[in-house]
Amino acid sequence: MLDRNRARRTRVARALTAAGAVATLAAAQLVAPSPASAAVSRAELALRWAPIHYQDVDATGTHALGGRSDYIAKVDFDGDLNGRNNWDRTGQADTSLAAHAYYSVVETSTHWYLTYLFFHPRDWTDHPFFETEHENDGEGVLLTVERDGSTYGVLRGAVTVAHSDFYSYTPAGSTWTSGRETVDGTLQFQASPHDSFQHPVTAQETQGHGLKAYPQYTINGDGLVYYPSTTAETPSDGNDRDVRYKLIDLFATDGLWAQRSNSSLFAGLGTFAGDTSGDCGSGTWSCSTNSANAPWGWDDGNDLPARGELASDPAKLSAEYFTVPAGLARTYTYNPYAGAAAELAEAARTAAPIVD
Numbered sequence: 001m002l003d004r005n006r007a008r009r010t011r012v013a014r015a016l017t018a019a020g021a022v023a024t025l026a027a028a029q030l031v032a033p034s035p036a037s038a039a040v041s042r043a044e045l046a047l048r049w050a051p052i053h054y055q056d057v058d059a060t061g062t063h064a065l066g067g068r069s070d071y072i073a074k075v076d077f078d079g080d081l082n083g084r085n086n087w088d089r090t091g092q093a094d095t096s097l098a099a100h101a102y103y104s105v106v107e108t109s110t111h112w113y114l115t116y117l118f119f120h121p122r123d124w125t126d127h128p129f130f131e132t133e134h135e136n137d138g139e140g141v142l143l144t145v146e147r148d149g150s151t152y153g154v155l156r157g158a159v160t161v162a163h164s165d166f167y168s169y170t171p172a173g174s175t176w177t178s179g180r181e182t183v184d185g186t187l188q189f190q191a192s193p194h195d196s197f198q199h200p201v202t203a204q205e206t207q208g209h210g211l212k213a214y215p216q217y218t219i220n221g222d223g224l225v226y227y228p229s230t231t232a233e234t235p236s237d238g239n240d241r242d243v244r245y246k247l248i249d250l251f252a253t254d255g256l257w258a259q260r261s262n263s264s265l266f267a268g269l270g271t272f273a274g275d276t277s278g279d280c281g282s283g284t285w286s287c288s289t290n291s292a293n294a295p296w297g298w299d300d301g302n303d304l305p306a307r308g309e310l311a312s313d314p315a316k317l318s319a320e321y322f323t324v325p326a327g328l329a330r331t332y333t334y335n336p337y338a339g340a341a342a343e344l345a346e347a348a349r350t351a352a353p354i355v356d
Helices: 004-008 042-049 065-070 083-089 314-321 338-350
Strands: 052-056 100-108 111-123 132-146 154-162 165-171 185-187 189-191 198-204 211-213 223-229 243-249 266-268 286-288 332-334
Touching (some): 042 100, 042 132, 042 243, 065 111, 100 314, 111 314, 132 211, 132 314, 154 185, 154 198, 154 314, 165 211, 185 211
Parallel strands (some): 100 243, 132 286
Antiparallel strands (some): 052 223, 100 111, 100 332, 111 132, 132 154, 154 165, 154 211, 189 198, 198 211
């Protein structure tokens, strides 16, 4: 049984908000990173450290769509920003499940903080007992890179999002150790056939799509291996082991952050809108509404950092999760979330808990 099952029994359903205007998400223009003497751009930095991503696939069950329900995609994969039609649109022939992921970059004088969001239009199940499914699914990872004077720095730690829990990892040889939270494992690296770099390796389970460092989750039978690139490819089938995904800047013009008040896409600050239309919940325990989060809504309710701080205040979260012997600057030199700090703090104080 998947990790999310017990938590889903206590899922809190939230009220729907009225639909609003829609707009088109804009993808950041990325170029393939290469070592250079000039300062690296944030887009290049995000592409250099983007994970090689293993996605387990289940092709069976009425809601699996032959495996397509486990493909990662853009939020507007169906050509609109209506979060409440994504469940139904996933199975339609005129929609594209070309592989994309979202990123944001936050900086201090000592570290870069790279947050990645992997989005699925469905969080689904084929089990009839005590499990729920829902429209939209957002899980991801925070990577912390020390600015050591080299072009791309050195990766020191990672925190992944698996439903309502965070898991922390360090690479072999990292100077970082357990802090308030115990490190959960070793972050592995793998060479990409599409560039010259070793990338961290993450993985998502099928159906509920909790995300951990590989191989704590891995491919069991059918599965996809996604590689960061400047190209978005659609898997040839549910067992394609070389699929390139393209990064989208969360803060691009008209991007996902700019749409955070769009009531067609978000039911609240950081919570995707989703309803029970179509066959969501059919043959299962139930279908819940408004049950997926964007990075500024991610939360581990048992841990000290507040809702959304993994993305918006990653230095604070890293200081809690890890012991950092070289020191960790807490003043941001670049933080695109900062302008909405009061709004995010209010959402952290008042938002109902969401078990993705």
